[in-house]
Amino acid sequence: MSGVRLEHVSREYIMGKTVIKAVDDISFAIPEGKYTIILGASGAGKSTVLNILGGMDSPTGGKVFVNEKEISSFNKRQLTQYRRESIGFVFQFYNLMPNLTVEENVELASQICKNPLDTRQVLRMVGLDDRRRNFPAQCSGGEQQRGAIARALAKNPDVLLCDEPTGALDYVTGKAILALLYDLCRQSKKTVVVVTHNGALAPTGDVVIRMKSGKIESFTENPNPTPVQELEW
Numbered sequence: 095m096s097g098v099r100l101e102h103v104s105r106e107y108i109m110g111k112t113v114i115k116a117v118d119d120i121s122f123a124i125p126e127g128k129y130t131i132i133l134g135a136s137g138a139g140k141s142t143v144l145n146i147l148g149g150m151d152s153p154t155g156g157k158v159f160v161n162e163k164e165i166s167s168f169n170k171r172q173l174t175q176y177r178r179e180s181i182g183f184v185f186q187f188y189n190l191m192p193n194l195t196v197e198e199n200v201e202l203a204s205q206i207c208k209n210p211l212d213t214r215q216v217l218r219m220v221g222l223d224d225r226r227r228n229f230p231a232q233c234s235g236g237e238q239q240r241g242a243i244a245r246a247l248a249k250n251p252d253v254l255l256c257d258e259p260t261g262a263l264d265y266v267t268g269k270a271i272l273a274l275l276y277d278l279c280r281q282s283k284k285t286v287v288v289v290t291h292n293g294a295l296a297p298t299g300d301v302v303i304r305m306k307s308g309k310i311e312s313f314t315e316n317p318n319p320t321p322v323q324e325l326e327w
């Protein structure tokens with residue numbers, strides 16, 4: 095099955111004499127193209143799962159498959175290539191290069207991968223074409239996040255991973271960013287995974303995974319997700 099699959103995945107950290115199970119023997123499968131939300135309180139293990147999916151961290155047990163590639167068996171070089179070519183990341187704090195314009199930030203990402211999309215096309219997709227010559231400091235938070243999403247998408251990745259993408263944004267701007275991520279998921283048919291602690295977003299996901307203390311509390315598929323713009327919280 096294309097998409098994302100975790101089989102009995104664990105991630106333990108040894109801290110002196112204690113073992114912290116950040117992720118504790120979890121299994122789930124997300125079909126390709128699904129808009130997925132991972133929910134859970136602080137410390138539940140959400141970012142650890144996202145980092146493992148993105149090849150930034152490796153499990154201490156279990157197997158991880160992304161579009162049928164077993165990334166948990168990759169060596170360092172393969173993981174670097176995987177992060178570069180197969181994964182788009184969106185973080186809470188945009189992380190755009192401050193000395194490059196929005197357009198140059200997107201171009202820079204395109205240059206390191208195999209099948210990039212056209213920069214202008216991607217900037218139009220995220221509604222940022224008229225701001226493309228601005229430096230990040232000349233953009234609002236929402237615009238910077240759109241720039242970061244454009245940069246991630248331009249790589250034409252298999253999966254778009256977003257860790258608290260609205261964490262630094264106000265309510266209305268955050269909603270617009272979530273609506274954009276959902277629309278991009280539908281348009282591009284790519285798997286999008288959004289990590290958030292905001293339980294109110296559960297109805298908006300095609301797939302909703304709730305985590306608690308490193309375990310999966312529930313896994314739900316939603317045949318008719320609610321558009322985020324229709325929700326209030």
Ligand SMILES: Nc1ncnc2c1ncn2[C@@H]1O[C@H](COP(=O)(O)OP(=O)(O)OP(=O)(O)O)[C@@H](O)[C@H]1O
Nearest residue numbers: 107114116134135136137138139140141142143291
């Ligand atoms: N590098 C590390 N070394 C030791 N413990 C870690 C490390 N990274 C994460 N942990 C622990 O693993 C657990 C899960 O952390 P994780 O960051 O995945 O949670 P989270 O659900 O993303 O939380 P938050 O919403 O606060 O970001 C926590 O108890 C955390 O302290």
